Amino acid sequence: MNILLVHAQPESTSLTRHLVNVARNFLESRGHSVVESDLYAMGWKAVFDGEDFPDRSDPERLSFIAESAHAFASGSQTSDVVQEQNKVLAADAVIFVFPLWWFSMPAIMNGWIERVWAYGLAYGYQDKGNAHRYGEGSFLGKRALLAVSVGGPEKDYAPRGINGCLEQLLFPITHGTLFYTGMEVLPTFAVYGSGRVDADVMPQVEAAWRNRLERLFDDAPIPFRCQNDGSYPDRHILADHLAPGVTGLAVHTAER
Numbered sequence: 448m449n450i451l452l453v454h455a456q457p458e459s460t461s462l463t464r465h466l467v468n469v470a471r472n473f474l475e476s477r478g479h480s481v482v483e484s485d486l487y488a489m490g491w492k493a494v495f496d497g498e499d500f501p502d503r504s505d506p507e508r509l510s511f512i513a514e515s516a517h518a519f520a521s522g523s524q525t526s527d528v529v530q531e532q533n534k535v536l537a538a539d540a541v542i543f544v545f546p547l548w549w550f551s552m553p554a555i556m557n558g559w560i561e562r563v564w565a566y567g568l569a570y571g572y573q574d575k576g577n578a579h580r581y582g583e584g585s586f587l588g589k590r591a592l593l594a595v596s597v598g599g600p601e602k603d604y605a606p607r608g609i610n611g612c613l614e615q616l617l618f619p620i621t622h623g624t625l626f627y628t629g630m631e632v633l634p635t636f637a638v639y640g641s642g643r644v645d646a647d648v649m650p651q652v653e654a655a656w657r658n659r660l661e662r663l664f665d666d667a668p669i670p671f672r673c674q675n676d677g678s679y680p681d682r683h684i685l686a687d688h689l690a691p692g693v694t695g696l697a698v699h700t701a702e703r
């Protein structure tokens with residue numbers, strides 16, 4: 448299978464880079480083809496701005512969505528963006544490896560998403576607005592996995608932990624960014640207390656990580672509800688009979 452590893456940590460001795468190295472070696476040893484986007488090494492342009500649209504459809508007013516649609520449809524996207532889109536399109540699975548920064552991904556990786564996730568590709572699929580999203584779209588059939596190095600202790604990210612449950616904190620990425628495009632998103636792999644993983648604990652971390660990679664194409668994805676399977680009759684609001692009386696992010700994940 449083709450696997451894309453997108454990662455964002457320039458320090459070679461970091462835990463993030465260690466997870467990347469373990470992943471590359473393990474996946475290749477299993478016969479997979481691994482391609483990387485090492486965002487710092489690539490000097491990835493993190494900021495989504497007017498330079499992303501060298502051939503503006505409207506030179507007077509910068510509408511990011513309209514220009515993204517025009518650039519994607521007319522073939523006038525910048526070459527770095529096209530290259531990354533092609534990597535994603537060729538991948539059977541995309542793995543994002545990053546340190547948790549302010550409860551999210553580093554800006555350089557967020558900028559990768561903003562620029563690579565074009566209108567017509569990742570959203571506005573088939574130029575039909577929101578008709579195809581959440582379980583449908585260009586990236587249907589691909590798997591996605593977040594591997595996150597987390598500074599804080601696991602307790603702080605427990606279901607009642609002070610920081611909030613990690614999987615819920617990452618919902619804007621897993622649900623709003625990846626599942627949105629049609630990808631099947633696996634439960635997040637996290638290493639907590641990342642600033643001080645003792646040498647004698649590291650083999651357990653590596654084993655757990657390899658175990659998840661081994662099951663990359665077998666593990667059940669997070670059971671996010673699909674927009675167009677009847678769960679959202681008007682494509683906006685969850686049907687009354689599902690999670691009755693409950694509100695919040697959790698309603699968008701079905702009970703297993």
Ligand SMILES: Cc1cc2nc3c(=O)[nH]c(=O)nc-3n(C[C@H](O)[C@H](O)[C@H](O)COP(=O)(O)O)c2cc1C
Nearest residue numbers: 456461462463546547548549550596597598599641
């Ligand atoms: C800018 C910045 C923001 C951070 N935000 C968080 C955070 O929100 N939660 C947390 O637990 N740790 C946070 N940390 C700690 C990192 O998660 C930790 O340094 C990282 O996981 C270490 O792994 P690495 O060696 O791969 O970078 C932050 C660190 C930095 C530099």
